[in-house]
Amino acid sequence: MAASGEVGYWTAAEARGRGVAPRALEVVSRWALGPQSVMPVARLDLLHAVDNPASCRVAEKCRYVFRALLPPQPPAFPAEGHLHVRTDGGD
Numbered sequence: 857m858a859a860s861g862e863v864g865y866w867t868a869a870e871a872r873g874r875g876v877a878p879r880a881l882e883v884v885s886r887w888a889l890g891p892q893s894v895m896p897v898a899r900l901d902l903l904h905a906v907d908n909p910a911s912c913r914v915a916e917k918c919r920y921v922f923r924a925l926l927p928p929q930p931p932a933f934p935a936e937g938h939l940h941v942r943t944d945g946g947d
């Protein structure tokens with residue numbers, strides 16, 4: 857089994873604030889961490905910039921636990937980041 861996978865999300869601007877990203881992330885997380893054989897993973901990582909509280913809320917709502925504060929990696933990631941991790945499929 858692969859050690860880990862990584863998730864990310866982006867919703868259309870006009871659809872934000874309606875819980876679309878957490879609903880989609882929950883479905884993907886349950887599938888990926890569940891008993892599927894397509895791409896078995898034991899852990900999912902989720903990274904976001906510290907100045908993106910909306911993304912942090914999505915992580916929290918989907919039970920991705922805060923694991924580490926990541927240093928900036930300019931130019932792509934000029935701000936510090938959060939690493940969140942989820943290991944359970946939810947059932």
Ligand SMILES: CC(C)(COP(=O)(O)OP(=O)(O)OC[C@H]1O[C@@H](n2cnc3c(N)ncnc32)[C@H](O)[C@@H]1OP(=O)(O)O)[C@@H](O)C(=O)NCCC(=O)NCCS
Pocket residue numbers: 864865866867868871872873874875876877878903904905908909910911913914
């Ligand atoms: C981060 C993102 C995916 C959240 O998606 P979403 O479907 O709006 O998620 P939610 O509806 O659960 O909202 C998450 C948080 O956004 C904030 N929010 C609420 N309404 C909002 C709006 N109209 N616009 C932006 N953010 C809003 C709130 O803090 C909310 O948390 P709450 O439910 O505790 O109040 C979305 O804002 C986005 O695509 N942003 C740009 C891309 C991005 O930052 N991707 C993540 C990179 S790590």
